[in-house]
Amino acid sequence: MKQVKRILFGMLFVFSLAGCSKAVDKPNDENEHESINGIELIFSESGGPTKSFMLEDADGDGGNPPSRIDTIFAQPNKQYSVVVKIFNIKNGVSKDLTATIQSQGVSHEFYFIPTKITAVIQKTDRDKNGYPIGIQSNWQFSAMGSGSILLKLMHKTALKGPNDGPNVGHSDIQISLPTIIK
Amino acid sequence: MVLSTSFAQPQKCKIFLSGVVVDASNNAPLDRAVVEIRELGLKFITDLEGHYHFYNLCAGNYTLVVNHISCDSISLKTQIQRNIIKNFRLPHSFNELETVSVSAKKDILLNTIKEELSNKIIDATRGQSLGEILKNVNGVAVLQTGSTIFKPVIHGLHSQRILLVNNGVRLESQQWGTDHAPEIDPFIADKFTVLKGAGALRYGSDAIAGAVLIEPKPLPKQTGKNAEFNSTYFSNNRQYVFNGMYEASPLNLPELSYRVQATYKKGGNARTPDYWLYNTGLEEFNYSATVGLRKNRFNTELFFSSFQTSLGIFMGAHIGNLTDLQNAIQSSKPTQNIDQFSYDIVRPRQSVQHYTAKSKSQYWLPNDHKLNLIVSYQSNSRKEYDRALLSPRPELDLNITTTLVDLNYESVNTKRGQYSFGINAMIQENVWTGSRFFIPNFRAQNIALYATQALSIHNWVLDGGVRYDFRTQTIFRNNNDAFSSSKRTFGNPSGTVGATYKITPNLRWLINSAFAWRAPQVNELYINGLHHGTASFEIGDPNLKSEKALNFSSQLKYQLDSSWQVDLTLYNNIINDFINMNPSTPATLTLRGAYPTFKFIQTNAILRGLDFSMQKNINAHFSTGAKTAFLWATDRKTNDWLIQMPSNRVEGNIRYTFNTALLKEASIDLHLLHIMQQTRIPQNIPDYLPSPAAYNLVNLDFNTDLIFGKQKVNVGLSVINLLNERYRDYMNRFRYFNDEPGRSINLRCNIKI
Numbered sequence: 001m002k003q004v005k006r007i008l009f010g011m012l013f014v015f016s017l018a019g020c021s022k023a024v025d026k027p028n029d030e031n032e033h034e035s036i037n038g039i040e041l042i043f044s045e046s047g048g049p050t051k052s053f054m055l056e057d058a059d060g061d062g063g064n065p066p067s068r069i070d071t072i073f074a075q076p077n078k079q080y081s082v083v084v085k086i087f088n089i090k091n092g093v094s095k096d097l098t099a100t101i102q103s104q105g106v107s108h109e110f111y112f113i114p115t116k117i118t119a120v121i122q123k124t125d126r127d128k129n130g131y132p133i134g135i136q137s138n139w140q141f142s143a144m145g146s147g148s149i150l151l152k153l154m155h156k157t158a159l160k161g162p163n164d165g166p167n168v169g170h171s172d173i174q175i176s177l178p179t180i181i182k
Numbered sequence: 183m184v185l186s187t188s189f190a191q192p193q194k195c196k197i198f199l200s201g202v203v204v205d206a207s208n209n210a211p212l213d214r215a216v217v218e219i220r221e222l223g224l225k226f227i228t229d230l231e232g233h234y235h236f237y238n239l240c241a242g243n244y245t246l247v248v249n250h251i252s253c254d255s256i257s258l259k260t261q262i263q264r265n266i267i268k269n270f271r272l273p274h275s276f277n278e279l280e281t282v283s284v285s286a287k288k289d290i291l292l293n294t295i296k297e298e299l300s301n302k303i304i305d306a307t308r309g310q311s312l313g314e315i316l317k318n319v320n321g322v323a324v325l326q327t328g329s330t331i332f333k334p335v336i337h338g339l340h341s342q343r344i345l346l347v348n349n350g351v352r353l354e355s356q357q358w359g360t361d362h363a364p365e366i367d368p369f370i371a372d373k374f375t376v377l378k379g380a381g382a383l384r385y386g387s388d389a390i391a392g393a394v395l396i397e398p399k400p401l402p403k404q405t406g407k408n409a410e411f412n413s414t415y416f417s418n419n420r421q422y423v424f425n426g427m428y429e430a431s432p433l434n435l436p437e438l439s440y441r442v443q444a445t446y447k448k449g450g451n452a453r454t455p456d457y458w459l460y461n462t463g464l465e466e467f468n469y470s471a472t473v474g475l476r477k478n479r480f481n482t483e484l485f486f487s488s489f490q491t492s493l494g495i496f497m498g499a500h501i502g503n504l505t506d507l508q509n510a511i512q513s514s515k516p517t518q519n520i521d522q523f524s525y526d527i528v529r530p531r532q533s534v535q536h537y538t539a540k541s542k543s544q545y546w547l548p549n550d551h552k553l554n555l556i557v558s559y560q561s562n563s564r565k566e567y568d569r570a571l572l573s574p575r576p577e578l579d580l581n582i583t584t585t586l587v588d589l590n591y592e593s594v595n596t597k598r599g600q601y602s603f604g605i606n607a608m609i610q611e612n613v614w615t616g617s618r619f620f621i622p623n624f625r626a627q628n629i630a631l632y633a634t635q636a637l638s639i640h641n642w643v644l645d646g647g648v649r650y651d652f653r654t655q656t657i658f659r660n661n662n663d664a665f666s667s668s669k670r671t672f673g674n675p676s677g678t679v680g681a682t683y684k685i686t687p688n689l690r691w692l693i694n695s696a697f698a699w700r701a702p703q704v705n706e707l708y709i710n711g712l713h714h715g716t717a718s719f720e721i722g723d724p725n726l727k728s729e730k731a732l733n734f735s736s737q738l739k740y741q742l743d744s745s746w747q748v749d750l751t752l753y754n755n756i757i758n759d760f761i762n763m764n765p766s767t768p769a770t771l772t773l774r775g776a777y778p779t780f781k782f783i784q785t786n787a788i789l790r791g792l793d794f795s796m797q798k799n800i801n802a803h804f805s806t807g808a809k810t811a812f813l814w815a816t817d818r819k820t821n822d823w824l825i826q827m828p829s830n831r832v833e834g835n836i837r838y839t840f841n842t843a844l845l846k847e848a849s850i851d852l853h854l855l856h857i858m859q860q861t862r863i864p865q866n867i868p869d870y871l872p873s874p875a876a877y878n879l880v881n882l883d884f885n886t887d888l889i890f891g892k893q894k895v896n897v898g899l900s901v902i903n904l905l906n907e908r909y910r911d912y913m914n915r916f917r918y919f920n921d922e923p924g925r926s927i928n929l930r931c932n933i934k935i
Contacts, residue, residue: 175773
């Protein structure tokens with residue numbers, strides 16, 4: 001059997017010389033996903049400091065779970081102007097994808113769903129049809145407490161309406177941010 | 183050449199057809215020649231004296247086809263009105279260009295359980311996809327992704343466990359994907375044979391479930407030209423199909439013959455009884471060319487084909503994460519849907535291009551033994567686009583190329599038997615360039631030696647074959663520009679033995695046993711990524727071993743000429759180290775939400791079942807048939823059922839055949855299908871939805887020839903799902919999201935010039 005294997009292997013080698021290409025040896029980088037693996041929420045208040053909260057999944061989908069989920073700290077009864085930024089981060093280099101989402105505003109909408117805390121959130125930006133996008137919004141928390149904000153980016157090509165619920169379309173982003181109001 | 187004598191005894195459906203088949207070169211009787219009445223699907227294998235006979239035939243026009251392993255086939259259209267003797271003299275092959283169908287027959291052993299689609303079914307399904315056509319074979323189900331993607335399932339197994347042999351070349355594409363349909367244009371073929379069990383040793387050992395041979399009709403052997411035109415319209419998705427074929431053998435060069443063929447298909451959104459399914463259209467363009475040259479003891483054939491398809495994936499089934507899936511399931515009607523008709527194909531979609539080039543040559547040695555050489559090259563490019571628009575690039579972009587060489591030596595067929603042996607080699611390379619990683623680049627090489635032997639002793643026909651495969655698989659990775667490669671080797675023997683015993687002239691018993699193996703494929707070893715269609719995260723295991731299968735099959739075939747045909751097949755397929763995808767914890771957390779995790783694991787499986795069919799010709803006008811297929815598939819390690827196996831089915835039909843002044847060979851066929859609910863589902867694997875309820879489908883088909891002067895036109899009208907039944911099928915991966923399509927009225931026409 002060993003002899004047979006040796007002969008077969010020899011023939012295989014000769015055959016393989018005829019049919020090999022170079023491209024197969026030089027694959028693309030498996031980590032180079034053109035996907036969202038970084039999110040930043042920037043909170044600003046008139047006359048007050050600007051705070052930034054980050055979410056990151058360094059190795060993209062799969063592998064390890066998201067490597068950074070910041071807790072949102074905010075104060076009650078204050079008006080915050082919130083901007084969401086999304087990124088593709090590779091080897092520490094961030095590529096800002098927010099403009100892409102904005103240009104495809106008719107197909108996207110952000111949702112912010114509070115749990116165990118009360119907040120009034122109003123989206124202030126509009127797409128070409130005059131429907132909300134949610135990259136920019138105004139937030140106001142009514143009382144102290146701790147809970148979470150579920151952040152969703154819904155993708156809804158040809159489905160988007162003026163007052164859609166958070167389940168219309170497919171999820172591009174869905175992650176919960178711990179939130180403390182004090 | 184055909185010699186015939188007839189004598190008076192006109193009696194409807196009591197006609198006796200018999201004769202002898204001899205070798206034209208020496209008038210020696212030919213045993214084991216297959217005499218077939220195409221229209222009735224009846225076959226008789228000649229005895230040692232070359233005799234064949236059919237009793238109780240009805241008067242009518244029939245096509246008699248005679249095949250023998252060492253000779254060319256003969257096809258004869260004849261009118262049978264009274265008892266008749268027809269003797270056939272088969273020309274020895276090397277004088278003529280050998281038919282592809284005969285050569286394909288040689289590639290499979292006689293004692294393999296196989297079923298060929300009848301011409302009536304091929305006619306009635308023209309314009310449908312390969313998977314839809316094959317589900318007319320008893321024991322074959324389909325694994326569906328929506329209304330456009332169909333993969334054949336033989337005795338519960340599919341994808342890489344089935345070999346699809348297209349015109350003598352095994353299809354090599356990304357067949358591992360459950361949502362990757364075979365890249366074959368059914369219009370290329372006029373014969374579809376399903377081998378149940380591992381019997382196609384020449385093409386590979388990995389077909390542990392079976393193989394499908396898709397064979398074109400032979401190139402023309404006589405000088406002249408033929409053309410054919412087919413067209414079908416499907417009302418449900420407003421799909422139209424056009425197909426044209428032209429073939430010729432020029433007068434001034436009779437050794438040469440050629441054929442060109444092309445098909446175009448375009449369909450829009452499918453409609454369930456209640457709503458349209460947005461983005462379920464398709465567009466397909468295929469063409470092929472074949473040139474054959476025959477010269478004395480040598481003949482050669484060159485073949486080239488292109489298959490190109492663009493498929494929409496139902497918008498409501500493309501989900502973002504587990505929450506979306508749960509939302510979709512809770513709704514009785516898809517919410518992420520635009521309820522209107524359109525031919526548009528938007529994201530998510532698939533786009534596939536498959537090329538095949540093949541050269542096949544044969545040379546008869548002075549002792550009439552034969553050398554066959556087949557060299558082929560296939561290139562397959564698959565692009566899959568998610569709904570995301572972050573990049574115009576496809577998320578999945580895979581290019582696979584395959585070169586296959588098969589050199590085979592075949593002895594002349596004698597009364598004692600026949601043998602053949604050969605070597606085949608394969609080299610395959612896969613390169614990914616999409617915007618997301620799913621499977622790595624790889625190079626696979628396979629070389630195999632095989633030999634087969636057939637023997638005939640008294641009432642027994644025995645045959646067997648052995649094969650040894652040696653395979654290497656090298657994968658190439660790149661993690662943050664750090665390149666690496668790793669190589670695995672596999673070496674395994676496989677074999678098959680079979681016997682047929684003629685219990686009485688009308689009753690045959692066939693037994694077959696095969697041992698086969700399949701090396702784990704690259705997706706099973708290294709897949710690591712998100713599968714959007716199922717909202718699951720799939721992870722491979724680089725340490726998987728080869729699957730080993732041991733098949734036992736037995737078939738009892740009773741054939742009382744045209745009045746009764748009964749076929750009972752029992753099978754038992756033991757598969758050790760069966761590779762299966764099972765749920766695993768924890769769920770995969772991403773910024774896009776949570777996904778259930780699935781991992782490839784190995785277990786020991788056993789698949790056993792039975793296929794039963796019967797056909798009865800009641801009188802000259804009425805015939806009836808019934809079929810049933812049952813399957814029990816268990817995981818022997820967990821003592822539980824295996825997931826995603828076809829449920830039991832029962833079907834029956836009644837056909838009325840008639841002739842009028844206008845309608846020739848007209849028939850009306852009423853077909854009833856009952857699919858039972860799948861209750862054999864694993865207890866330890868959670869499913870999002872219970873298996874769908876049992877359902878019944880009623881289909882009606884009308885088929886006739888119309889004669890305009892000297893021109894015959896075949897037209898047909900089918901109504902699929904006549905009662906517009908609302909149902910879902912366990913084997914459709916989109917059963918979580920939407921109902922199956924409703925009624926469709928299909929109109930078809932075929933013109934042969």
